[in-house]
Amino acid sequence: MSTFYTKILLVSLFYFLGWSLFSQNDFESLGETEIALNHQLSSDYKFNFSVRSRYYLYQDDTFNFENRQLDVVHFSTLNLDYNHSLSLGVQYRVRESIDGGSNELRLTQQFNYIKKNLALRFGHRIRFEQRILEDFTILRSRYRFAMDFPLNGEKLDIGESYLVASMEALLSASKNMKPELDHRTTAQLGWLFSEKLKFQLGLEYRFEAFNIETEEKLFLLTSFILKV
Numbered sequence: 001m002s003t004f005y006t007k008i009l010l011v012s013l014f015y016f017l018g019w020s021l022f023s024q025n026d027f028e029s030l031g032e033t034e035i036a037l038n039h040q041l042s043s044d045y046k047f048n049f050s051v052r053s054r055y056y057l058y059q060d061d062t063f064n065f066e067n068r069q070l071d072v073v074h075f076s077t078l079n080l081d082y083n084h085s086l087s088l089g090v091q092y093r094v095r096e097s098i099d100g101g102s103n104e105l106r107l108t109q110q111f112n113y114i115k116k117n118l119a120l121r122f123g124h125r126i127r128f129e130q131r132i133l134e135d136f137t138i139l140r141s142r143y144r145f146a147m148d149f150p151l152n153g154e155k156l157d158i159g160e161s162y163l164v165a166s167m168e169a170l171l172s173a174s175k176n177m178k179p180e181l182d183h184r185t186t187a188q189l190g191w192l193f194s195e196k197l198k199f200q201l202g203l204e205y206r207f208e209a210f211n212i213e214t215e216e217k218l219f220l221l222t223s224f225i226l227k228v
Helices: 002-021
Strands: 027-040 045-059 064-081 082-092 104-117 122-130 137-150 161-174 176-194 197-208 215-227
Touching: 027 176, 064 104
Parallel strands: 027 215
Antiparallel strands: 027 045, 045 064, 064 082, 082 104, 104 122, 122 137, 137 161, 161 176, 176 197, 197 215
16 A cells, blocks of 8 residues: 555656656755654644745756745644644744745644544644734635655554655735635655654645736755654
8 A cells, every 4th residue: 555655756756846847947956954853742632843944946047056945833733632733833933034035923723633544543633823923914814635655564663764745725905915826735754763762754846816917936945843
């Protein structure tokens, strides 16, 4: 089963990458590096702190490296039962001193449902966000379907790898803008180095504002995830 899903995801990624080469209007490529700290305070409650740096790799038909923003994020999660959880999050984005954009305070409310089928785990996530910028506020709704599984057997052991993939739809609304629809497809390979350390590397392809004037962005994602 794992091999089947891996082939499907690889074919999909090559399709998106190949298609983007022939549709370069408003295309950009960015990198995003994250360091995350997770702590399980009890069986019902856990919290997460992370720092993310985002930077341009390709824009205006030119390859270059340019910092874009820095995000500081906190999430608190309450497990309702084995499959369901609720989360509250707060995020602060620094852009004004980096590239001149607006700083942002973001509040997030999240519901998550997870189901396991042997080695394969499915997840449904609903998020509501309030993006508070300098001049206006954006209300955003998000739905994500995700799955992950180990690439060796039915159980992830130390030293082994795994695959995480997701598709997400987003709707943004504000008094200052037309409603925008976005879509994101993500695939990442992960490695469990120890009981407390994971590393993930992958790609995310975004179609932003495709109901108005589509902008395409390809992200190179790297994440270090540490349990403390």
